[in-house]
Amino acid sequence: MKKSLSFASVATFLGFVFLYAPIVSLIIFSFNKSKLVTVWAGFSTKWYVKLFQDPQILAAAWVSLKVAFISASLAIVLGTLAAYVLVRFRRFVGKNLLSGMISAPLVMPDVIIGLSLLLLFISMKSFFGWPAERGMVTIIIAHTTFCMAYVAVVVQSRLSNMDQSLEEAALDLGAKPVRVFFDITLPVIAPALVSGWLLSFTLSLDDLVIASFVTGPGATTLPIVIFSKVRLGVSPDINALATIIILVVAAGVLIAATKMKPKKGH
Amino acid sequence: MSDISGHNFHTTFYHWLKRRGRTLVISVPFWWLIVFFLAPFLVVLKISFAEAIIAQPPYSQLLTFAEDGVVQLKLFISNYGYLLDDSLYISAYWSSIKIAFVSTLITLLVAYPMAYYIARSPSHRRNILLMLIVLPFWTSFLLRVYAWIGILKTNGIINNVLMWLGIIDEPFVMLQTNFAVYVGIVYTYLPFMVLPLFTNLVKLDESLLEASSDLGAGSLTTFLKITLPLSIPGIIAGSMLVFIPVVGEFVIPALLGGPSTLMIGQVLWNEFFSNRDWPVASAVAIVMLVLLVVPIMLLRNAQNASNEEGA
Numbered sequence: 001m002k003k004s005l006s007f008a009s010v011a012t013f014l015g016f017v018f019l020y021a022p023i024v025s026l027i028i029f030s031f032n033k034s035k036l037v038t039v040w041a042g043f044s045t046k047w048y049v050k051l052f053q054d055p056q057i058l059a060a061a062w063v064s065l066k067v068a069f070i071s072a073s074l075a076i077v078l079g080t081l082a083a084y085v086l087v088r089f090r091r092f093v094g095k096n097l098l099s100g101m102i103s104a105p106l107v108m109p110d111v112i113i114g115l116s117l118l119l120l121f122i123s124m125k126s127f128f129g130w131p132a133e134r135g136m137v138t139i140i141i142a143h144t145t146f147c148m149a150y151v152a153v154v155v156q157s158r159l160s161n162m163d164q165s166l167e168e169a170a171l172d173l174g175a176k177p178v179r180v181f182f183d184i185t186l187p188v189i190a191p192a193l194v195s196g197w198l199l200s201f202t203l204s205l206d207d208l209v210i211a212s213f214v215t216g217p218g219a220t221t222l223p224i225v226i227f228s229k230v231r232l233g234v235s236p237d238i239n240a241l242a243t244i245i246i247l248v249v250a251a252g253v254l255i256a257a258t259k260m261k262p263k264k265g266h
Numbered sequence: 267m268s269d270i271s272g273h274n275f276h277t278t279f280y281h282w283l284k285r286r287g288r289t290l291v292i293s294v295p296f297w298w299l300i301v302f303f304l305a306p307f308l309v310v311l312k313i314s315f316a317e318a319i320i321a322q323p324p325y326s327q328l329l330t331f332a333e334d335g336v337v338q339l340k341l342f343i344s345n346y347g348y349l350l351d352d353s354l355y356i357s358a359y360w361s362s363i364k365i366a367f368v369s370t371l372i373t374l375l376v377a378y379p380m381a382y383y384i385a386r387s388p389s390h391r392r393n394i395l396l397m398l399i400v401l402p403f404w405t406s407f408l409l410r411v412y413a414w415i416g417i418l419k420t421n422g423i424i425n426n427v428l429m430w431l432g433i434i435d436e437p438f439v440m441l442q443t444n445f446a447v448y449v450g451i452v453y454t455y456l457p458f459m460v461l462p463l464f465t466n467l468v469k470l471d472e473s474l475l476e477a478s479s480d481l482g483a484g485s486l487t488t489f490l491k492i493t494l495p496l497s498i499p500g501i502i503a504g505s506m507l508v509f510i511p512v513v514g515e516f517v518i519p520a521l522l523g524g525p526s527t528l529m530i531g532q533v534l535w536n537e538f539f540s541n542r543d544w545p546v547a548s549a550v551a552i553v554m555l556v557l558l559v560v561p562i563m564l565l566r567n568a569q570n571a572s573n574e575e576g577a
Contacts, residue, residue, distance in 0.1 A: 008386070011379035012395075018376070019402050019456065022413035025423060029416060036421070082295035092292055100566070101299040107507060107565065109514020109558075111531045112551050115538060116306030119548065122323050123309050145302045148295070177287065199404070206406045209516050213538075223408050230412050230521065234419070242409040249405050257397065 023246060030239035047240040054237065057225055064205050064222035067136055071143035072200035076193055078144065079151025079200075084181070086152070087159040105149040114213030117142050121214060134216030142214045143207060147200035154199065158192035159185075194256055202249055307555070314548035315341040325544050345549040355533065355550065359557065362530040365444070366512040369451040370505050373459045376452060377504065381463035382493075385470070396464065403457045411450050411521050418446050418522070442524030450518040455511075459504040466500025467493070499568050506565035510558055530554055 030048075034041035051057060082102050086095070105113065121131055121138050131138055162185075170180045186193075208223035215221065229235055316325040317340075328340055349355040384395045402410065417423045418440040425437035440446055470493065478488040516531035523529070530550065538547040 008379040008383035012383040015380045026413045107510040120306040
């Protein structure tokens, strides 16, 4: 036992080094004076200045933030409905199909989701004339669809761990199911909703492949711009952008985690 | 009297609303997924039987209505024949499966001790460690893959450090090789492997381990005879969570791989964006889906098994 644990602890330590070294190197070299990303030439914040003067990146970031905000909000509603239905409703027609459809996007390769949604949008256009143009709306639909799968997983596990007696008591006392959901279920699963929303937001902000397929000329998201820049080689302003994203996300996750702690103990 | 009938009306109406409400609540996510997840695959299937033509959109219609009212259905199976004829596609499928298989195995070997250690940690430390596993997953995947370019390239961090230490004189070529692709895959998919393994290992009954060591089994024997067999559902779930998306991976081979890296996700991307041959791209996607059916079933079975265990 002891021996296997000490081996495991060394392996775990190395695993964490492996996980975090690239992130740390991204951050360090975002403050590098030299254009050569990997040779240290002194401290500088000029890449941050350059980043905020790049209209292409700023415009794409704004598009991505809007898409991520709307997709995450829609995904929360749809994903929570799906999770609630799957956990609380014993039996209904299509339950197996629904549970299959909600978990498949988690593993389905992005190229397949992207291609299939694009072809759907094009067919829909020739049948109903909608969506007339691809852009933000089609990206939002695509992102909502795969984000709701992640939301459903998070909410499902919270719902099935939740003590159901409170809901039952309220129903026995004559409360309407809708009211029980909003007054009792929702507050209990709120932490799962917060992390589901944050997860959806970051996944949407991060998606390159699906957005590349379903977007149109009008909407270029941040990952599309990053990918076209990075393909040509490393550039320090992308390091600066990465540092900002990583710090904002880490702060968001840590705040969410600490805010949710006291509720858990409650 | 009127009071009772009023009550009756109220309850019937309420039950009606309740049933309707139930259907409504089910149908919103259900139809969303039917329309935006399931139906698209049927469209892909349809277009994979079309012919590429120069038009907008660039494929032929399967159904044509002739003037005398005859409906013609033209299915071009040539797209699938094309996949078989051109050795590029078969070797791309084969090499994607190989890369996915090997990287899944490496990810498992890296993840298992981590999951084991975290599962055996005291609960306060366990939460922090789990958080540290999940945190990189929250930060941009694209940017984390990008970070490896700076680490692996010829004048990158690893080569600079090794040359500075005098271990090597000439830099290693690591970027734009399959090695870089493996590193990138193991790196980005590690959390997907650790989490299901952890969920499984944390449920392991410690008294079994104690009994085994009381009976004189060494730690290796205990591991091989008890821990490993009991963790097989976790191993399957984690492996499939890595294997399935890696088969179709595009970003990692595009950024870290080189000319010798051949993955079907990239082939599909090029077929679509560069060659603009939508029917062939669709056929590539359909064959990929067919290949992934068995792994997806394995994953669902493993997940259902662990759900039932938890309940």
